[in-house]
Amino acid sequence: MRAVRNLLGWIVWALLVAGATLAIGVIWFPQLPVRQPLAFNHAKHKKMACVVCHRGVETGAWATIPDMNTCLNCHAAPPVKDATAIAIWSAAAMAKHIAWQRINRIPDHVYFSHRRHVDLARLDCASCHGDMADRTTPPAHPLTRISMNNCLDCHRQQSASTDCARCHK
Ligand code: HEC
Ligand code: HEC
Ligand code: HEC
Ligand code: HEC
Ligand code: HEC
Structure with a gap:
């Protein structure tokens, strides 16, 4: 017993x-860990402005993730070495498309605009996304978690609006 x-x-x-x-x-x-189709290396592209690849980031709500045409502008030949990666690259080059997965996402009932924060408020990408610039591999999760508290903390510090209706539809 x-x-x-x-x-x-x-x-x-x-x-x-x-x-x-x-x-x-x-x-x-x-979120579940995200696996990207290729091991993109931000650090190797550090000389480029973020906006070359994330085209909407100064002018629109979405930053956007670059499609294959952007990569092909510079990479006539696959910049990868192992056979699997070359196969993935070649297929993507042929289709002019590669299925990058988004990792940062807020619910549809929240308004968010990159232009407002990057262009008007002159904030660094790193203040919301952590050190993406030095990543050598794609992160499986956002480096900095985006939450209502994080939005509000900065809005209080920078005297931006904390009115519910400004952020919520
Ligand atoms: C403006 C030109 C340019 C564009 C656009 C560009 N790259 Fe590159 N990429 C480079 C250069 C230059 C290097 C070599 C950097 C080095 O070895 O230091 C490189 C290197 C690489 C490598 C090898 C990295 C490593 O770890 O050795 C990969 C993979 C790669 N690029 C993928 C991409 C993908 C995917 C895109 C599109 C999303 C892209 N590149 C867009 C210029 C570019
Ligand atoms: C050569 C093209 C290229 C450049 C330049 C580039 N990125 Fe990216 N970025 C990508 C690709 C491809 C992905 C998706 C794969 C990954 O996560 O590595 C990505 C993903 C991201 C993400 C995650 C997006 C999501 O899914 O939520 C952030 C944040 C980001 N980049 C920030 C930056 C910042 C900040 C800079 C400038 C310091 C920058 N990127 C420069 C190509 C680029
Ligand atoms: C004030 C915080 C903040 C700043 C500053 C910021 N972002 Fe974002 N970013 C977000 C949020 C929030 C999302 C998720 C948006 C959504 O789900 O609608 C996001 C999403 C993204 C994505 C995913 C794809 C997309 O189209 O939205 C990329 C890529 C990205 N950001 C890149 C950047 C780059 C590059 C910079 C700097 C030039 C930057 N961000 C500055 C908060 C920020
Ligand atoms: C690092 C600081 C910072 C973070 C983090 C941040 N914001 Fe902001 N936000 C600002 C500043 C500064 C402004 C004022 C910009 C302007 O219009 O001049 C602003 C403005 C706004 C506005 C416009 C407000 C109005 O008065 O109409 C909205 C909506 C907004 N942010 C949503 C968000 C959301 C949603 C998040 C989180 C996902 C977020 N912000 C995270 C700094 C931040
Ligand atoms: C600066 C922008 C901002 C302001 C101001 C704001 N929120 Fe939010 N809120 C968000 C974001 C971003 C999320 C989504 C967080 C996430 O996905 O983790 C959220 C999520 C929520 C949720 C959870 C909904 C869900 O998806 O589970 C509720 C409830 C909520 N907010 C209520 C409020 C109320 C009430 C106020 C006013 C007192 C307010 N919010 C002000 C940005 C804001």
């Missing part, structure tokens, strides 16, 4: 620990 109770105690403990670990995981990493 005692042994059974001990065993049950351990099982309950194990479940509690597993549950807590999962909860912490979900809070820190609310």
Whole structure:
């Protein structure tokens, strides 16, 4: 009897620990890890202005992720070495499309415009995206988590609006 109770105690403990670990995981990493089709290297393109590839970032709501035509402007031959990567590159070059996955995303009920923050407020990309410029591989999660609290912290510091209706549709 005692042994059974001990065993049950351990099982309950194990479940509690597993549950807590999962909860912490979900809070820190609310999205599943993203795997990009190719190991794009931001650091190797550091001499270029971000806007060359992220074209809408100064003029529109979305920064946009570059399609294959942008890459082909500079890379007539595949800039990758291993066979799998060359195959992926060649197929993408032929289709003029590569399926980059977005990692930063806020819900549809929130207004957000890059132009407002990059052009008008003159903020660095790094203040919201962390050190993307020095990444040698694509991150599986946003380097800095985008949350309402993060938006509000900066809005309070910089005397921008904290009115619900400014951000929410
Ligand atoms: C303005 C020109 C330019 C554009 C546009 C460009 N690249 Fe490059 N890329 C370079 C140069 C220059 C290098 C070599 C850098 C070095 O080796 O230091 C390079 C290197 C690379 C490498 C090799 C990196 C490594 O780790 O050795 C890859 C992969 C790559 N580019 C992918 C891309 C992709 C994907 C795009 C489109 C999203 C793209 N490039 C757009 C100029 C460009
Ligand atoms: C040569 C093209 C190129 C340049 C220049 C470039 N990027 Fe990127 N960027 C990409 C590609 C391709 C991806 C998707 C793959 C990845 O995450 O590495 C990306 C992804 C990103 C993302 C994640 C977007 C998302 O899915 O939410 C951020 C943030 C970003 N870049 C910021 C920057 C910043 C900041 C700079 C300038 C310091 C910059 N990029 C310069 C090509 C580029
Ligand atoms: C004030 C914070 C902030 C700044 C500054 C900022 N971003 Fe973003 N970025 C975001 C948010 C929030 C999203 C998610 C937008 C959405 O889901 O509509 C995002 C998304 C992106 C994406 C994903 C694709 C897309 O079309 O939106 C890229 C790429 C990106 N940002 C690049 C940049 C670059 C490059 C800069 C600097 C020139 C920059 N961002 C500056 C907050 C910021
Ligand atoms: C690092 C600082 C910073 C962060 C982070 C930031 N903002 Fe802002 N935001 C500003 C500043 C500064 C302005 C005022 C820009 C201007 O219009 O001159 C602004 C303006 C705005 C406006 C226009 C407000 C109005 O008065 O109409 C909206 C909407 C907005 N931000 C949404 C967001 C959202 C949503 C997020 C989070 C995803 C966010 N911001 C994160 C600094 C920030
Ligand atoms: C500076 C912009 C900003 C302001 C001001 C703001 N919010 Fe938000 N809010 C956001 C962002 C961004 C998210 C999405 C966060 C995420 O995806 O983690 C959000 C999410 C929410 C959510 C969660 C909805 C969901 O998707 O689960 C609620 C509820 C909410 N906001 C209410 C409010 C109320 C009430 C106010 C006014 C007191 C307010 N917000 C002011 C940016 C803002």
